[in-house]
Amino acid sequence: MFTNGSKYFIGVTGFSAVVLVIYVVLVDGAVGGAVALASIMLAVGLLAGLALFNRDGDVEVGDAAAPANAVPVGSSLWPLVTTLGIVAMGVGLITHEIVFLLGLTALVAGFVEWVIQGWSESASSDRRFNNAARGRLIHPLEFPVIATVGAGVIVVSFSRIMLAISKTTGAVLFTIVGALVLAGGVFFAVRPNLKKSVAVGLCVIGAVGVVAGGIAGASVGKRDQLVEANEEDHFAHKECGEEKSKYFDFNSEAKVSMRSNPMATIEFVDGKLQARELGLKKLTDRITVQKSNNISVIFRNKTEGEYRLTLFYGEKEVQEGVVEELHNCTQMIESGEEQLLTFRIDRPSIASEKPYKFYVPGVEDQSIEVVVP
Amino acid sequence: MPTSVRRFVAGAAGLSAVALLAGCAKNAPQDTWQPKGPNAQKIDDLQKPVFAIAGIVGLIVFAAVAYAVFRFKDRGQPIPEQTHGKPVLEIGMTILPALLLAGIGVFTFRTIFDLAKTDDTEMVINVTGQQWWWEYDYPVQTDYGITNPIITSGQLVIPTGTKVLLRETSRDVIHSYWIPALNGKRDAVPGRVHYLRLEADKPGIYAGQCTEFCGLSHAVMRMEAVALDKADFAAWVKGQLELADSPAEGTLAKEGESVFLNQCVRCHQVNGLKKADGSPAIAAPEENVWSGAAPNLTHLMTRNTFAGASWDLLTKECRKDVWEAPGGEFGKKYLAGVTEECLNQTDLRRWLRNAPAMKPMYADPTKLGPTDGKYRGMPNLGLSEDDIDKLVAYLATLK
Ligand SMILES: [Cu+2]
Numbered sequence: 001m002f003t004n005g006s007k008y009f010i011g012v013t014g015f016s017a018v019v020l021v022i023y024v025v026l027v028d029g030a031v032g033g034a035v036a037l038a039s040i041m042l043a044v045g046l047l048a049g050l051a052l053f054n055r056d057g058d059v060e061v062g063d064a065a066a067p068a069n070a071v072p073v074g075s076s077l078w079p080l081v082t083t084l085g086i087v088a089m090g091v092g093l094i095t096h097e098i099v100f101l102l103g104l105t106a107l108v109a110g111f112v113e114w115v116i117q118g119w120s121e122s123a124s125s126d127r128r129f130n131n132a133a134r135g136r137l138i139h140p141l142e143f144p145v146i147a148t149v150g151a152g153v154i155v156v157s158f159s160r161i162m163l164a165i166s167k168t169t170g171a172v173l174f175t176i177v178g179a180l181v182l183a184g185g186v187f188f189a190v191r192p193n194l195k196k197s198v199a200v201g202l203c204v205i206g207a208v209g210v211v212a213g214g215i216a217g218a219s220v221g222k223r224d225q226l227v228e229a230n231e232e233d234h235f236a237h238k239e240c241g242e243e244k245s246k247y248f249d250f251n252s253e254a255k256v257s258m259r260s261n262p263m264a265t266i267e268f269v270d271g272k273l274q275a276r277e278l279g280l281k282k283l284t285d286r287i288t289v290q291k292s293n294n295i296s297v298i299f300r301n302k303t304e305g306e307y308r309l310t311l312f313y314g315e316k317e318v319q320e321g322v323v324e325e326l327h328n329c330t331q332m333i334e335s336g337e338e339q340l341l342t343f344r345i346d347r348p349s350i351a352s353e354k355p356y357k358f359y360v361p362g363v364e365d366q367s368i369e370v371v372v373p
Numbered sequence: 374m375p376t377s378v379r380r381f382v383a384g385a386a387g388l389s390a391v392a393l394l395a396g397c398a399k400n401a402p403q404d405t406w407q408p409k410g411p412n413a414q415k416i417d418d419l420q421k422p423v424f425a426i427a428g429i430v431g432l433i434v435f436a437a438v439a440y441a442v443f444r445f446k447d448r449g450q451p452i453p454e455q456t457h458g459k460p461v462l463e464i465g466m467t468i469l470p471a472l473l474l475a476g477i478g479v480f481t482f483r484t485i486f487d488l489a490k491t492d493d494t495e496m497v498i499n500v501t502g503q504q505w506w507w508e509y510d511y512p513v514q515t516d517y518g519i520t521n522p523i524i525t526s527g528q529l530v531i532p533t534g535t536k537v538l539l540r541e542t543s544r545d546v547i548h549s550y551w552i553p554a555l556n557g558k559r560d561a562v563p564g565r566v567h568y569l570r571l572e573a574d575k576p577g578i579y580a581g582q583c584t585e586f587c588g589l590s591h592a593v594m595r596m597e598a599v600a601l602d603k604a605d606f607a608a609w610v611k612g613q614l615e616l617a618d619s620p621a622e623g624t625l626a627k628e629g630e631s632v633f634l635n636q637c638v639r640c641h642q643v644n645g646l647k648k649a650d651g652s653p654a655i656a657a658p659e660e661n662v663w664s665g666a667a668p669n670l671t672h673l674m675t676r677n678t679f680a681g682a683s684w685d686l687l688t689k690e691c692r693k694d695v696w697e698a699p700g701g702e703f704g705k706k707y708l709a710g711v712t713e714e715c716l717n718q719t720d721l722r723r724w725l726r727n728a729p730a731m732k733p734m735y736a737d738p739t740k741l742g743p744t745d746g747k748y749r750g751m752p753n754l755g756l757s758e759d760d761i762d763k764l765v766a767y768l769a770t771l772k
């Protein structure tokens with residue numbers, strides 16, 4: 001009635017059920033572990049069912065059980081992987097969490113593969129059939145995992161390369177890489193009868209190239225600019241004042257593609273700020289914008305040097321007794337360039353003692369008043 | 374004819390008759406065929422000939438079809454000889470409509486470009502749509518005496534004979550601004566600024582309607598453009614720039630002011646209103662209303678409709694007196710605002726008693742999850758009749 005394989009899986013299922021119960025009773029409130037154990041139990045339970053249902057993969061063989069496998073089977077990789085996993089877990093305990101996790105992954109993967117391979121090898125005396133049986137079971141698991149890991153490796157490699165090289169080199173390099181991928185695709189398409197080995201070879205060369213580039217990139221490290229900007233605390237930098245850092249806010253895009261919607265254009269012409277409101281021809285030093293609405297203005301720098309436009313729009317109590325001024329600003333804009341600034345002011349002008357205004361940090365006496373009714 | 378066909382024909386005829394008769398309505402303030410300003414006139418100048426041409430073409434086609442139907446009716450005659458193609462006729466029938474359409478196209482494009490012009494603007498006004506009312510603010514324009522921005526809602530006040538440019542946008546969903554007597558419609562889209570030219574020849578009130586479906590109360594999202602002659606407009610501007618005065622101590626209105634400070638000021642701004650400690654009372658609609666705005670009530674009684682221009686602040690008789698005043702007298706009557714005798718207390722009280730019952734709004738406090746607890750519209754504040762008396766007395770002082 002019970003085949004060899006199913007006996008084994010039923011045993012493992014029972015064992016994991018017992019472990020699960022013990023775990024739940026002994027270990028308090030650790031949901032993750034219970035879920036993992038329950039998943040293992042379910043998985044092996046499923047395999048037990050499968051093995052029972054298809055009589056260890058050979059429906060022809062009756063209850064008399066499969067004849068002993070006459071052909072000696074080859075050596076297996078999986079015991080090695082499992083052992084390595086255990087070792088890595090041990091090492092991980094004293095070095096780094098990630099090593100432990102990798103070890104755990106190797107352990108689980110090796111164990112599952114080992115169990116399934118062991119089962120398939122005794123499924124029948126036909127090796128090819130055994131291989132196919134193994135594939136049917138394990139491929140739906142193997143392929144997604146391999147694909148995920150592969151994609152992850154490629155993404156990480158790409159990102160290492162891009163962080164290491166400069167912005168312009170990056171643009172050039174990836175234009176070339178993109179073109180090569182396209183050319184490869186075209187090549188495969190026009191030569192459908194290409195030898196498999198050639199196609200595989202090309203793909204392997206590509207993959208090895210990317211991974212090698214990634215490793216090289218990772219060992220070179222991030223480009224100086226990023227490192228230095230990071231040291232300047234690039235990502236925490238929020239001030240809209242005069243720019244003291246060397247990298248933050250520089251090299252901005254400084255191109256405006258949206259033409260129809262800015263409420264005003266603010267120009268910094270030879271050291272003087274001037275504004276032109278949408279629909280009005282006259283220059284003004286006072287613009288009116290709606291309350292509680294996203295408003296955009298274009299800032300255009302027509303003065304030698306790099307400047308930013310900053311908006312002061314009131315104060316806000318961030319904590320009990322701590323009042324902060326509210327600012328919003330463009331990046332540093334080179335002479336002749338422009339940028340869009342989008343802002344929203346929630347309080348009318350009468351709510352602020354100091355008038356709201358646009359100004360250029362570091363330049364005295366130049367401002368455009370912003371009135372919010 | 375089978376009965377079903379007959380019924381259909383009768384129904385269609387009936388419907389068209391109703392549609393036709395509706396076209397004759399006397400009191401049709403949103404009639405697109407009665408331009409009251411140069412922009413609408415341009416559209417009218419285009420649509421009349423196009424309508425005429427289309428009508429003539431339509432008649433010719435109908436006549437030809439009718440002729441063919443009767444002339445070649447099956448009377449048992451032999452089937453005529455079948456031929457294929459008639460190049461002269463076919464080419465002619467292609468070129469003729471193409472020429473017609475090209476001709477119409479030239480004038481249509483000219484009108485479109487004329488109506489998109491912005492370089493002759495004399496005055497700009499920001500128009501901001503939100504569920505379900507329009508806010509107007511007038512940027513500082515010293516030429517018109519607007520030395521500080523003016524903010525109002527529902528009724529857009531413009532000087533006659535002035536090329537006004539509206540800068541339309543929206544705080545929540547897409548709306549569309551349409552005063553049929555003055556111009557075509559233009560969508561108000563969040564994050565974008567769209568222009569609409571507006572100019573009225575004569576003083577008067579021109580009604581309009583939001584024409585982009587914008588949710589629950591789209592049907593009662595109305596607006597009016599009020600044109601005043603230049604002198605009256607200057608007087609209006611002067612009035613709008615003033616701050617609200619606090620009512621005299623001991624009056625009912627003064628009590629209303631404190632109810633207002635407790636209940637209303639978290640959404641509605643009244644410029645000049647001070648808290649008990651003397652500091653200015655600043656509304657915070659962005660914390661209470663989803664769109665981030667509620668009508669500014671500083672000069673509520675200078676407009677004569679409210680809540681999306683859908684209810685009157687004037688009693689029936691007074692409304693008639695103002696709305697139907699001849700051009701010369703209209704300005705003075707409008708500027709008089711809503712006087713004590715003319716105040717339509719019924720609707721205003723109804724609004725204060727339970728606004729969402731009057732105008733459907735998302736104001737059920739238990740269903741504000743999707744909007745982070747903010748209302749869309751004005752909630753039912755559960756005021757006592759006593760408080761409503763006080764509030765009405767206070768609101769009546771906001772001129
Ligand atoms: Cu609307």
